[in-house]
Amino acid sequence: MDLLRQRDHLAHKFAVARERQAKVGTVAIPQRSVCLICKKHKPVTDMVRIPTTGVVKGVMDCFCSACAKEHPKEVSALARIVCAGCREVVAAVEPFVERTGFPWVAGRFYHVSECPVCSKKLGLTESQIAEKICFYKSRGIPYS
Ligand SMILES: [Zn+2]
Numbered sequence: 001m002d003l004l005r006q007r008d009h010l011a012h013k014f015a016v017a018r019e020r021q022a023k024v025g026t027v028a029i030p031q032r033s034v035c036l037i038c039k040k041h042k043p044v045t046d047m048v049r050i051p052t053t054g055v056v057k058g059v060m061d062c063f064c065s066a067c068a069k070e071h072p073k074e075v076s077a078l079a080r081i082v083c084a085g086c087r088e089v090v091a092a093v094e095p096f097v098e099r100t101g102f103p104w105v106a107g108r109f110y111h112v113s114e115c116p117v118c119s120k121k122l123g124l125t126e127s128q129i130a131e132k133i134c135f136y137k138s139r140g141i142p143y144s
């Protein structure tokens, strides 16, 4: 598998995610220790730790502990995309169902194996969501 194909293979469209952002409320988190609620840059130790997502252990969430305590509804209302390489929440998604039927469920974790931050491949702009790969594979539809 050549690099380009491999990259394509690993790809979840961050560009597309950004485009969709306005429509469906996907928020790519630029600096990951910035809290999504108070928008403040917090020390990593002030961020909520997710003991396990079921796949990845000790994940840093996109909320600071103070906000998580104060706004439990907002915190549980989002789906999260976790990078297994960084062990951090890299994006938050408002729940919705895609045209393909793929569901983004509040409180559920979705996983990418790498992201532009931890990937050694220059110019990685996409990485595929593991749960989506399974969902599409089981239905015989191409990843989109
Ligand atoms: Zn906060």
Ligand SMILES: [Zn+2]
Pocket: 083, 084, 085, 086, 087, 113, 114, 115, 116, 117, 118, 119
């Ligand atoms: Zn990463």
